[in-house]
Amino acid sequence: MPGSATAGGFLLVLAIVLPVAGAMLSLVLGGRYAERIALTVMPTGVVVAVAIGAIVWRTHNVLQYFVGKWDPPLGVAFRADGLSATMIVTAALLICGIGLFARAQFSLPRCVEERAPLVFWILLLTVWGALNAVFIGCDLFNLYVALELLTFAAVPLVSLDGRAETLTAALRYLLFALFGSILYLLGAVLLYGAYGTLDMVLLSGRIRAEPAAWAAISLMTSGLLAKAALYPLHLWLPPAHAGAPSPASAVLSGLVVKAPFFLVVRLWFDVMPRLPEHAVAQVLGGLGAAAIIFGSLVALRQVRLKLLIAYSTVAQIGYLFLMFPLAVKPEPGHPWSTAAWTGGVLQAISHAFAKAAMFMAAGLIAEALGHDRIAGLAGIGRALPITVFAFGLGGLSLMGLPPSGGFVAKAMLLTAAVAEGQWWWAVVVLTGGVLAGGYVFLVLARALADASEPLTLLSPISPSRQAVVVALALCAVLLGFIPLRPSELLHIGRPDIAIGGPR
Amino acid sequence: MTEGTLYGLCSAVLVGLGLFGLIMHPEPLRKILAFNLVGGGVFLLFGVVARKGAAAGLGGDPVPQALVITGLVVAFAATALAVALLARLFQETGRATLQADE
Amino acid sequence: MAFDIGLVTLVLGVAAWTIGARETFAAVVGFVAYGLLLALVWVRLAAPDVAMTEAALSSGLTGGLLLGASTRLARTDGPAAIEKPSAIMRLAAAVLCTLVSAGLAALVLLMLEPAPTLAPRAMANIAATGLSNPVTAVLMAYRAIDTLLETVVLLLALVGVWSLARDRVWGGLPGPYHRADPHGLLTFTAQILVPIGILIGIYIFWVGSVAPGGEFQGATVLAAMWIIASMAGLVDAPPVTRRWLRLALIAGPALFFAIGLAGFAIAGGFLAYPESHAKLLILMIEVPVTLSIATTLALLVAGPPERAPAR
Numbered sequence: 007m008p009g010s011a012t013a014g015g016f017l018l019v020l021a022i023v024l025p026v027a028g029a030m031l032s033l034v035l036g037g038r039y040a041e042r043i044a045l046t047v048m049p050t051g052v053v054v055a056v057a058i059g060a061i062v063w064r065t066h067n068v069l070q071y072f073v074g075k076w077d078p079p080l081g082v083a084f085r086a087d088g089l090s091a092t093m094i095v096t097a098a099l100l101i102c103g104i105g106l107f108a109r110a111q112f113s114l115p116r117c118v119e120e121r122a123p124l125v126f127w128i129l130l131l132t133v134w135g136a137l138n139a140v141f142i143g144c145d146l147f148n149l150y151v152a153l154e155l156l157t158f159a160a161v162p163l164v165s166l167d168g169r170a171e172t173l174t175a176a177l178r179y180l181l182f183a184l185f186g187s188i189l190y191l192l193g194a195v196l197l198y199g200a201y202g203t204l205d206m207v208l209l210s211g212r213i214r215a216e217p218a219a220w221a222a223i224s225l226m227t228s229g230l231l232a233k234a235a236l237y238p239l240h241l242w243l244p245p246a247h248a249g250a251p252s253p254a255s256a257v258l259s260g261l262v263v264k265a266p267f268f269l270v271v272r273l274w275f276d277v278m279p280r281l282p283e284h285a286v287a288q289v290l291g292g293l294g295a296a297a298i299i300f301g302s303l304v305a306l307r308q309v310r311l312k313l314l315i316a317y318s319t320v321a322q323i324g325y326l327f328l329m330f331p332l333a334v335k336p337e338p339g340h341p342w343s344t345a346a347w348t349g350g351v352l353q354a355i356s357h358a359f360a361k362a363a364m365f366m367a368a369g370l371i372a373e374a375l376g377h378d379r380i381a382g383l384a385g386i387g388r389a390l391p392i393t394v395f396a397f398g399l400g401g402l403s404l405m406g407l408p409p410s411g412g413f414v415a416k417a418m419l420l421t422a423a424v425a426e427g428q429w430w431w432a433v434v435v436l437t438g439g440v441l442a443g444g445y446v447f448l449v450l451a452r453a454l455a456d457a458s459e460p461l462t463l464l465s466p467i468s469p470s471r472q473a474v475v476v477a478l479a480l481c482a483v484l485l486g487f488i489p490l491r492p493s494e495l496l497h498i499g500r501p502d503i504a505i506g507g508p509r
Numbered sequence: 510m511t512e513g514t515l516y517g518l519c520s521a522v523l524v525g526l527g528l529f530g531l532i533m534h535p536e537p538l539r540k541i542l543a544f545n546l547v548g549g550g551v552f553l554l555f556g557v558v559a560r561k562g563a564a565a566g567l568g569g570d571p572v573p574q575a576l577v578i579t580g581l582v583v584a585f586a587a588t589a590l591a592v593a594l595l596a597r598l599f600q601e602t603g604r605a606t607l608q609a610d611e
Numbered sequence: 612m613a614f615d616i617g618l619v620t621l622v623l624g625v626a627a628w629t630i631g632a633r634e635t636f637a638a639v640v641g642f643v644a645y646g647l648l649l650a651l652v653w654v655r656l657a658a659p660d661v662a663m664t665e666a667a668l669s670s671g672l673t674g675g676l677l678l679g680a681s682t683r684l685a686r687t688d689g690p691a692a693i694e695k696p697s698a699i700m701r702l703a704a705a706v707l708c709t710l711v712s713a714g715l716a717a718l719v720l721l722m723l724e725p726a727p728t729l730a731p732r733a734m735a736n737i738a739a740t741g742l743s744n745p746v747t748a749v750l751m752a753y754r755a756i757d758t759l760l761e762t763v764v765l766l767l768a769l770v771g772v773w774s775l776a777r778d779r780v781w782g783g784l785p786g787p788y789h790r791a792d793p794h795g796l797l798t799f800t801a802q803i804l805v806p807i808g809i810l811i812g813i814y815i816f817w818v819g820s821v822a823p824g825g826e827f828q829g830a831t832v833l834a835a836m837w838i839i840a841s842m843a844g845l846v847d848a849p850p851v852t853r854r855w856l857r858l859a860l861i862a863g864p865a866l867f868f869a870i871g872l873a874g875f876a877i878a879g880g881f882l883a884y885p886e887s888h889a890k891l892l893i894l895m896i897e898v899p900v901t902l903s904i905a906t907t908l909a910l911l912v913a914g915p916p917e918r919a920p921a922r
Contacts, residue, residue, distance in 0.1 A: 076753050125773070162771035173601060200722075516619065519623060526708070556652075560657060562726045575749035582827055
């Protein structure tokens with residue numbers, strides 16, 4: 007077992023404890039205080055996240071912690087490498103933005119406790135804690151509990167408004183998620199039965215190419231695919247993400263759906279890197295390609311804005327899985343596979359910011375107009391220019407146009423595909439970009455069109471909320487200024503990757 | 510064949526049966542039942558691994574047994590949430606189905 | 612061995628009945644029987660702690676939950692309300708599931724015997740925890756973080772269930788009002804059974820440090836006793852806004868977190884226990900956790916608020 011707990015490991019504990027404690031405090035103190043507690047926890051959580059990132063960056067080493075001072079395999083470890091630290095910071099920034107945005111919608115009245123605001127703040131904080139637990143977990147069963155916590159916090163967000171459609175969507179989401187969890191658990195028990203441990207680091211040393219390992223990786227990957235809504239297991243996502251209130255949609259599409267993807271990456275590249283997985287990787291890539299094409303085509307046909315954005319999520323998740331056939335190479339550390347890996351991760355991060363901004367923009371538009379029909383958007387560009395601008399910025403990332411994180415991510419995937427001779431993935435990436443351009447321009451064209459009669463907004467939209475939306479969209483754009491090569495931060499703690507990529 | 514292997518085979522059949530019910534039954538309540546069945550099978554497999562790991566004077570490896578206890582509680586919570594959603598859906602619509610209204 | 616084969620046949624038979632039964636009510640009854648049979652299997656697998664949890668949770672609480680649901684939703688078993696899948700789909704699903712079962716069975720047969728185990732390590736370190744039940748040692752010491760997160764998971768499930776209340780009854784009383792005949796059999800049985808059950812539940816929790824048992828098993832029995840009492844009309848659910856109810860719910864996780872954080876100061880790590888006081892600290896965690904889990908489990912069965920609070 008390399009090393010032991012590193013200094014600063016307690017920050018990992020705080021990353022989970024802080025949001026969860028905030029949620030429980032909100033439950034006890036009741037409705038009036040929930041929002042205030044959340045707004046206190048958020049900046050503190052950002053500080054903890056940035057501190058974790060800073061330590062990982064400065065020491066160029068993994069941050070590790072053994073809970074209860076018991077070593078694995080008996081105990082449970084927390085581990086933050088460069089990838090974890092990046093995801094933790096991303097989650098912290100996004101949750102803060104979403105929290106600030108949601109204040110207007112879920113503020114609590116002085117005297118009486120209301121259901122929706124109290125539940126929203128508790129669930130938002132818990133989602134945050136669960137996400138951090140997923141990002142730093144190093145034990146497969148601990149990760150199972152974290153995934154269940156994430157599911158139980160995310161599902162009621164979908165049905166928050168109590169309508170029949172959202173209740174149905176929430177139930178379907180829950181059933182798919184539970185199906186995924188049970189497959190994941192089945193894989194975990196096979197691994198324990200073969201290797202006697204559930205710790206990811208120990209497993210990576212003990213695992214061999216045998217039936218139990220193959221079955222385990224297939225089962226766990228399938229289960230996580232159901233949770234990540236990869237085609238063809240995507241049916242639950244569009245109604246769920248479209249039906250939730252817009253701050254909830256932002257956190258669902260931006261972060262919650264990335265957690266299972268994060269775990270697939272961990273499983274494939276950290277636990278089982280020495281298993282030859284090329285054929286399976288091609289299957290994953292194929293499903294991703296299907297998701298991109300199908301999701302984008304269906305998005306083009308949507309009548310409602312939020313459903314269009316939700317189907318766009320289905321498509322953009324497909325890009326994440328294109329990374330697998332491109333990053334699984336015979337010799338680990340090959341520069342093109344590193345580029346593909348970086349591209350996949352960057353896609354996850356930039357999509358998180360871009361999609362959150364787009365859902366929140368759609369929410370503002372729906373509040374202003376009273377509906378979210380795309381056909382009725384005419385004139386909103388003039389009424390809410392900043393909001394529509396933010397939507398457009400997010401769209402840049404989806405289309406893969408510079409400057410944006412999405413452009414860097416897709417460019418890396420493209421170059422890897424062409425350089426490795428897997429040109430068919432390059433075709434998919436380009437097609438996806440064109441289709442994304444289609445549905446983004448569909449919306450923008452309608453929004454920027456002149457209304458036949460002057461538009462009266464149902465309710466005034468505060469500029470601070472619009473500012474938050476633009477800020478998040480700008481984050482997606484800022485990611486576009488990362489140099490087009492494997493990032494040192496992301497690769498801290500990954501011993502088999504050569505940092506020197508194509509320069 | 511040891512008793513552990515026998516119960517292991519039993520769990521394999523349970524998982525298959527439950528999966529069949531999960532896929533086939535259109536009513537959500539039956540799906541929830543089937544999910545509990547699959548869960549029982551998976552936990553049973555944990556128990557088989559525990560039994561095969563009997564050592565140090567114990568009848569079974571305590572770690573998988575503890576994991577099952579945790580898993581049982583989580584599975585109950587999941588069932589409770591699913592049932593509550595279903596009941597509320599029934600209250601709203603008078604039907605307890607997942608038929609998409611598209 | 613013959614007993615085991617018989618037990619396996621029974622379990623599979625009841626499972627098939629649960630999947631194949633036409634009426635949902637019959638399927639749920641089958642599921643309750645399945646839970647009890649599985650508890651027997653756990654005893655055969657030398658896992659009495661799990662057997663207790665399975666019996667109480669699966670047949671008791673889950674069975675009660677599903678029975679209640681199946682009667683409330685019974686009106687939808689109407690004629691042709693739901694389309695049945697076609698025969699081809701059934702065949703394809705059957706083939707798929709048979710393949711899955713066969714694959715799993717093959718893996719079971721290939722399993723190492725004896726399997727890699729953590730039992731020696733668990734026993735080697737158990738003296739430091741002050742416990743003699745190794746399963747409790749895993750739950751409360753080695754993998755305490757999983758148990759801690761699991762209490763939070765339970766709480767969140769309850770918040771999720773509560774979130775389904777209609778806005779106008781928020782803060783009200785969970786579940787319908789049970790009106791039992793005060794001279795009837797149910798009330799009589801409850802009045803006798805519940806106090807005994809509470810004592811049994813407390814005992815099971817208490818003895819868990821040295822013998823099979825523990826907080827989850829004890830809490831489940833306590834929750835079941837509350838449910839029986841409420842069905843008999845002896846007690847009613849409190850409104851969900853009551854401060855003391857919420858305190859009871861979070862007391863367990865809160866103290867778990869607090870002692871865990873105190874571990875930084877007194878033992879050098881989160882959820883670490885100093886060897887001299889390990890057993891005391893674990894007990895200090897277990898008491899409120901049992902209370903919180905019992906409350907949460909009972910309220911999960913009761914459901915979301917449905918009756919407006921008396922204001």
